[in-house]
Amino acid sequence: MYRLEHPWLLAILPLPLVLYWLLPPYREEQDSLRITFFDFVTSSLGLTPQHQAVILRTNWLEKIVSVLSWSLIVVALARPQYIEPPIQKIEPGRDLMLALDISQSMETRDFRTADGKRMRRVDAVKQVVADFIRRRKHDQIGLIVFGQTAYPVAPFTLDHEACQQMLAQIDAGMAGPQTMIGDAIGLAIKQFNASDAKQRVLILLTDGNDTGSRMPPRRAAEIAKENHIVIHAVGLGDPHATGEDKMDYAALEQIANSTGGKVFHGENRTELESAYRELDKITPQNFKTLSYQPRRELAMIPIGAALLLTVGYNLLMLLIGMGMSLWNRQAKKATDTQTPEIAMLKVRL
Structure with missing residues (x-):
């Protein structure tokens, strides 16, 4: 028989969503250079500058992993247990x-x-x-x-x-x-x-x-x-x-x-x-x-699953990043080896 020692802790499952609604957006500080002709540059490029926070880009896989990891951590905090048959x-x-x-x-x-x-x-x-x-x-x-x-x-x-x-x-x-x-x-x-x-x-x-x-x-x-x-x-x-x-x-x-x-x-x-x-x-x-019923703590299972999900996602992103970097280097190398005639033609165009 499986049970949770502290089932009331499941009430904090929606906590990240509440914090997302209530807390202000994430603001990222970046180094910048102030120039007096900033408006001229933006108008020449057809850009309209806006005063707002930088929104970090995420993908659907990261959102799924985040939700699953948080859920598994909450379940671990609730102390899942396996109640063995009573010993008389x-x-x-x-x-x-x-x-x-x-x-x-x-x-x-x-x-x-x-x-x-x-x-x-x-x-x-x-x-x-x-x-x-x-x-x-x-x-x-x-x-x-x-x-x-x-x-x-x-x-x-x-x-x-x-x-x-x-x-x-x-x-x-x-x-x-x-x-x-x-x-x-x-x-x-x-x-x-x-x-x-x-x-x-x-x-x-x-x-x-x-x-x-x-x-x-x-x-x-x-x-x-x-x-x-x-x-x-x-x-x-x-x-x-x-x-x-x-x-x-x-x-x-x-x-x-x-x-x-x-x-x-x-x-x-x-x-x-x-x-x-x-x-x-x-x-x-x-x-x-x-009668005594032995209890086996199972919290290490959801914690281990959350750890594997997080590590697996980061390893996947690392491999994807390395693959993109390798592809970019090869593309750049291919560009650098083009014939001078093509290069001159591009310059003329």
Whole structure:
């Protein structure tokens, strides 16, 4: 798309014509000799002297070149531009942290595949979470794993493929046998401190209860709330078990409710997939798109065209003048070489 940055400058196009009408004619000063018998000379030659300005002679080509050059200069002053198609930049509207429990209990084979075979909890979680990451195209996603200790696996990034590769490499027991939920929330809070996103969401997945975090889960949830972090919790353990293997949904509800989040049950493959589908709905992809339209300045084109016209016209006039001068010299030479008889005849005539 082409446009003029200052189209109002086109109003000065008729300025030379206005000046031609308003300004007095051009007066050229010339050296002269005053003689007392000037009237006698003019009357003898049949001339009538007039008091007026000397009008410079022009030709039609010069007028056309002058008009075109002036028009091109005015167009250049108006700054012609070419507006290129807009460039869109997508910025994430939220940061999403996934905290996954990979304690030793995640080795339990109580999940089933589509064909009925038993599979480990950790394998089912990796498949469902990988699919969840694949759907969150415009969110910055980070990954934390925890067991006896919490570890950052991937910082907030839009490189979801790298995040999925890191997810595929984790396994149950890598972070120790116990479950430190409070420490995992505390590590997530530290990760969010480097984030400038307005919306911060932590999705916590565990299959047991807290077994002695240095930071109690309730206190960690309060700090998360102060930092405007919403925690959604997904539990996939057995609530009827005993000891460390018992899934403490009441504790998860306190953590999630204190930050405005929700708790989801994922005690089997179907419930786990349903939980992450629901999370996909309640944490919609919120992103902003910035558009920028590059502009290319085109003023050099009319300026160059005006320069070429002016230079071309002057070169043409120079060549014509040189040709006329050469023709005159040849004519004079031909005259000088005439026979004396012809010269005498002219003198007599």
